[in-house]
Amino acid sequence: MDDTKIDAYLARIGARRPSAATPDTLRELHERHLNAVPFENLAIHLGEPISLAADALHDKIVRRRRGGFCYELNGAFALLLRALGFDVSLLAAKVYRDDGTLGPPFDHLALRVDCGESWLVDVGFGRHTRHPLRLASDAPQRDPEGVFRVADAPDGDSDVYAGDKPVYRLEPRPRELRDFGPTCWWQSTSPESHFTRSVTCSLPTASGRVTLSGNRLVETIDGERKETTLASNAEILATYQSRFGIHLDQVPRVDT
Template identity: 35%
Template sequence: MSAELDLQAYLRRVGLVAAPTADLAGLRALHLAHATSIPFENLDIQMGLPIRIDLASIQAKLVQRRRGGYCFEQNTLFLAVLKALGFDVFSGEARVRLGTTDLLPRTHMLLIVQLEGRPWLCDVGFGGRGLLHPVPMDGEAHRQFLDTMRVVEEGRLRVLQSLNQGAWEDLYAFEPEPHTSVDYEMANHYTSTYPESRFIKTLTAQLPSPEVRRILRNRSYAEIRGDQVEGRELAREEVVPMLRDVFGLEVPEGATFRGLND
C-alpha cells in the first residue's frame, strides 16, 4: 500500500462530507457508508481482465471510475482508510463456508479493529449476507437492520455466522491474527484465475442497504429483505441494463461475461 490514499475522493465516493472520528460511532458510519455505496462485483474477472490489488489500482477502479470489486479490493481500500483515520486495525484471511463442511482454501480478506478494549470484525467485501456494521467478536447475537450476525469461537478459529430462517449459518472461519499483502496476492490470483473458482463461473453484482440486499448472479436477480426473498430470471439482454441502472456500474459497450456463456 505504498501509494498515497486520496481520502477526500474516497469520502465523496461513499457519500460522506467529512472524515469520521476514530471511535465506534465513526467506524459504524464509515463501514455502513462503504458497504452501501461501493458494489461487490466481479465484472473484470468475467471479462478476462486481471485483478490488481495495489492501492493505486484499487483507487483508480473503485473510487475514480466508480466501479466495485471483491474482498481483496474492497478491504484493501477500507484498510488504508481506517489506518489514515487513526484506527488500530490489521487484516486477516478466512476460509469461506456458506453451509459447506468441505475445507476450502483461504480466499477471503477481512479486517479486525481494536476498539473500546475489544476486537471488532469489519468486512466491506464479502457480499451475500455480509456485514453492514462492524460486529464485536464476543459470541453474542447482534442485530444489523434486517439481519442478525455473530462471531463465535471454534477452538483457535472465529466463525462469522448469520441467522437465516431461524438457524445460524456459517459464513466464514478465520484465525484472529495478522496476514500480509503477499498472502492476498496469492489468494487473489487463485480466486480470479482458477477455472473452478466461483468468480470465474459466476457473474455477480451485489449492493446491500438497510432495507434490501440486491444480488445478481449470472441471470438470477434477487432482492432479499431479512428472510424474505423475491427474485426472477433475467433475459440475457436485461443483464447489462441491470448492472448499469440498479448497481450503478459502468459496463463497456459490447462486454461479454464468462458466466453467461451458456
C-alpha cells in the same frame, strides 16, 4: 493515501471526513461503503487484470466507481480506515462450504479494527452484516441482516455465525495484503473457483438486496424474491448503470 485520495474515497461512499476515529464513525463508514460499492467479479469476465496494489485499488473503486471481491474491497477499505486514524489488521479466513467443511487458507480477507474494543469489519463478503461485529463477545449480535455471533474455534481462531450457520473461520494473526495475492490469483483464474463460473454484481438496498447475474436481475424486497430476465445486452448494460452505478462497454460473459 493523501488528502486528495481520502476526500475522493469519502465522496465515493457519501461520507464526510470524520473528526475522530470512533466506533460510531466506523459503523457509519462500514454501512456507507456497503451501500455504495458493489460486491462484484466483473473484471474476471471482462478480461481485466486484478491488482491488490494500493493505487490500483483506489483507481478501480474510487476513480472508476467499480466494486470488487473481498481482497479488493476490504483491502481498499483498510487503506481508507488507516488514513483516517483507525488501527486496522488484515485477517485471513477459511470460508465454510455448503457441506460444512472449510475452504483453504486465505479464502477470504476480513479486517479487525481496534477502536475502544476489537471489531470485525467486513465490506467484502456479499450479503453479510451491515455493521461491524464485536470480536471479543460470543453473545448473539443483532444486525439489519439478521443475528450474528463470533465464537471461539480451535487454535485460537474464531468462527463467525449467521444465525446457526457458520460462515467463516478467522485466524488471529495479522497479515499483509500481499499475503493474499496467490489466493486472489487462484480465485480469479481457476476453473474450480466459483468466481470464474458465474458473473455477479450485488448491493444491499433499504428493503433488501439487488443482484445482477448474467441476464438475471434478482431483487429481494421485504423478504420477497423477484427475478427478472433481461432481454438484451443493451438492457443488461443499462441495468449495471442504473442499479449499480457501473458503466461498461461490454457485457461480462463466462467463458465456456
